[in-house]
Amino acid sequence: MTTRLNGQAQAALLFLLGATVLHAGLTDLHLRYVKAGLRPLLLLSGAVLIVTAAATVWYEWRRPPHPGEPHREPRVSWLLALPLFALILVAPPALGSYSATHTGTALQKPLGFPGLPARGPLRLGVGEYAARAVYDDGRHLRDRPINITGFVAMSGTGAPYLVRMGLNCCAADAQPVKIALTGEIPPVLRPDTWLEVTGTYTPRRTKDPVNDGPVPYFEVTRATPVPAPSDPYDGAWGG
Amino acid sequence: MAITPPPPRGTSRPRPGPPPAGTDHGTPPGGSREASPDEPRHLTSPLLLTLVLLTAVMFQGPVRGALAAPVMQSWMTVFVAVVVQALPFLVLGVLLSAAIAVFVPPSFFARALPARPALAVPVAGAAGAVLPGCECASVPVAGALVRRGVAPAAALAFLLSAPAINPIVLTATAVAFPGNPEMVLARFVASLLVACLMGWLWQRLGRTDWLRPPARSSHEGRSGGAAFWGSVRHDVTHAGGYLVVGAMAAATLKAVVPAEWLRVAAGHPVLSVLALAVLAVLLSICSEADAFVAASLTQFSLTARLTFLVVGPVIDLKLFALQAGTFGRAFALRFAPATFALAVAVSVLTGAVLL
Numbered sequence: 001m002t003t004r005l006n007g008q009a010q011a012a013l014l015f016l017l018g019a020t021v022l023h024a025g026l027t028d029l030h031l032r033y034v035k036a037g038l039r040p041l042l043l044l045s046g047a048v049l050i051v052t053a054a055a056t057v058w059y060e061w062r063r064p065p066h067p068g069e070p071h072r073e074p075r076v077s078w079l080l081a082l083p084l085f086a087l088i089l090v091a092p093p094a095l096g097s098y099s100a101t102h103t104g105t106a107l108q109k110p111l112g113f114p115g116l117p118a119r120g121p122l123r124l125g126v127g128e129y130a131a132r133a134v135y136d137d138g139r140h141l142r143d144r145p146i147n148i149t150g151f152v153a154m155s156g157t158g159a160p161y162l163v164r165m166g167l168n169c170c171a172a173d174a175q176p177v178k179i180a181l182t183g184e185i186p187p188v189l190r191p192d193t194w195l196e197v198t199g200t201y202t203p204r205r206t207k208d209p210v211n212d213g214p215v216p217y218f219e220v221t222r223a224t225p226v227p228a229p230s231d232p233y234d235g236a237w238g239g
Numbered sequence: 240m241a242i243t244p245p246p247p248r249g250t251s252r253p254r255p256g257p258p259p260a261g262t263d264h265g266t267p268p269g270g271s272r273e274a275s276p277d278e279p280r281h282l283t284s285p286l287l288l289t290l291v292l293l294t295a296v297m298f299q300g301p302v303r304g305a306l307a308a309p310v311m312q313s314w315m316t317v318f319v320a321v322v323v324q325a326l327p328f329l330v331l332g333v334l335l336s337a338a339i340a341v342f343v344p345p346s347f348f349a350r351a352l353p354a355r356p357a358l359a360v361p362v363a364g365a366a367g368a369v370l371p372g373c374e375c376a377s378v379p380v381a382g383a384l385v386r387r388g389v390a391p392a393a394a395l396a397f398l399l400s401a402p403a404i405n406p407i408v409l410t411a412t413a414v415a416f417p418g419n420p421e422m423v424l425a426r427f428v429a430s431l432l433v434a435c436l437m438g439w440l441w442q443r444l445g446r447t448d449w450l451r452p453p454a455r456s457s458h459e460g461r462s463g464g465a466a467f468w469g470s471v472r473h474d475v476t477h478a479g480g481y482l483v484v485g486a487m488a489a490a491t492l493k494a495v496v497p498a499e500w501l502r503v504a505a506g507h508p509v510l511s512v513l514a515l516a517v518l519a520v521l522l523s524i525c526s527e528a529d530a531f532v533a534a535s536l537t538q539f540s541l542t543a544r545l546t547f548l549v550v551g552p553v554i555d556l557k558l559f560a561l562q563a564g565t566f567g568r569a570f571a572l573r574f575a576p577a578t579f580a581l582a583v584a585v586s587v588l589t590g591a592v593l594l
Binding site for chain 1: 302310317320323326330465473476497522537564
């Protein structure tokens with residue numbers, strides 16, 4: 001017989017878990033792992049966990065379990081401490097260049113292309129630029145300055161990509177959309193740096209080395225490092 | 240398949256030689272349990288939990304350093320993401336199952352379900368369409384049903400159908416496959432069919448001694464509130480532990496298996512179905528989420544993706560661990576392979592007819 005969690009320890013574990021989930025839900029931390037839409041459910045479940053912990057302590061205080069009472073608390077409960085540690089101590093970052101270089105681009109033909117302002121500078125997401133460049137022949141993109149924000153990933157051969165990961169549901173199914181950079185790229189690029197690049201459309205294409213998916217090029221004229229956005233994933237596609 | 244959860248890290252390490260003897264200097268929170276005659280002497284769990292927490296906080300520097308490698312970070316992110324995504328649904332399902340266990344009188348189910356098990360199976364299977372809940376929640380609910388005297392065959396049909404055909408999951412499937420609405424119908428038909436066939440199969444071939452009667456909670460005889468919250472606490476820590484096992488498996492696969500393997504598998508019609516069936520088992524994604532994953536596997540045929548959607552909610556690593564914990568290992572070892580084979584066969588047939 002090794003140690004099983006008794007009611008008190010379970011209450012402590014549930015309270016910590018609930019507090020951690022509430023913390024993740026109240027800050028931007030949850031956006032690293034799940035979509036913003038899960039937030040109300042996260043807050044609700046965090047509150048329920050804390051209430052459960054409080055109720056456990058309250059009922060055990062009112063009526064302590066008498067000796068000899070069968071107490072079959074499963075040992076597997078200890079594992080709940082792992083996500084707790086992971087969230088409190090490590091708080092792993094949102095998926096970045098490592099996943100991006102190991103997963104093929106998930107660019108898919110969209111159902112349609114909503115209208116864009118006819119002239120002037122454009123601010124586009126990585127996914128939107130890639131889709132318009134590949135599947136719309138860059139019709140509304142030619143001969144105008146374009147702004148795109150994403151993070152840097154390097155292919156095996158050292159070619160720089162600008163990437164944004166997209167979520168369908170949570171980070172477990174995140175997939176990247178990639179744009180290859182050309183033109184005036186900063187001489188030193190570190191993977192996972194967030195960049196806002198300004199430049200123009202170019203019809204040049206390449207293939208993703210991982211899955212042969214289409215990857216459009218982007219002619220960079222200026223690149224500025226920017227802080228990572230609060231929601232690091234591209235919410236514009238998927239569910 | 241190495242299903243048995245690895246020993247929790249906390250239990251193996253800090254186990255000093257001479258355990259705190261008896262009641263004299265045990266920790267105050269566990270003090271009342273120390274006197275228990277059947278667990279004479281060992282470290283009390285609150286003390287152990289405190290030790291583990293302190294150790295982790297003290298060594299967080301080296302731990303962070305060890306986890307700084309990109310592959311470890313990616314593993315951790317996926318692991319945390321699966322847990323965070325599934326936890327709310329698990330908590331809601333556990334609330335529902337505790338409410339059924341505590342507040343619904345046993346006679347209700349006896350009256351609501353037909354007396355003949357052969358008829359009760361399809362009724363219970365169809366009832367799964369009404370109660371939203373993912374598979375992590377349906378296992379404790381089915382356990383509560385068996386405890387309440389429902390025929391095991393009917394409870395198992397509910398167990399298999401509830402996560403697959405409830406409105407939330409079907410809506411998610413429709414959203415994930417905007418161009419293929421027939422996918423929703425195929426998923427509904429195939430999953431309900433698997434649930435009823437497994438129920439009938441259990442009724443003909445199942446033996447009660449395979450099924451460990453779910454442990455009666457130690458909260459019987461308490462007031463409604465105490466029993467309710469006691470049940471919630473027990474189920475969350477229990478199912479939550481197994482959820483962690485499933486999340487670790489999914490994260491390992493995501494971080495280790497190269498994407499090229501999937502491309503090779505997709506080219507072959509038989510291999511693609513089997514590959515996605517196995518992938519559904521290994522990834523252990525919640526049924527609320529799996530439609531979006533299936534939609535992203537664009538290299539695969541619709542039938543292969545239907546197999547993924549039908550197999551995942553009825554059997555995966557996490558479910559196997561949950562079933563083994565709730566109904567006993569003897570049950571899970573027989574039930575899981577049969578469910579897998581039947582789910583693959585039914586999805587291929589349904590796919591041939593509907594897709």
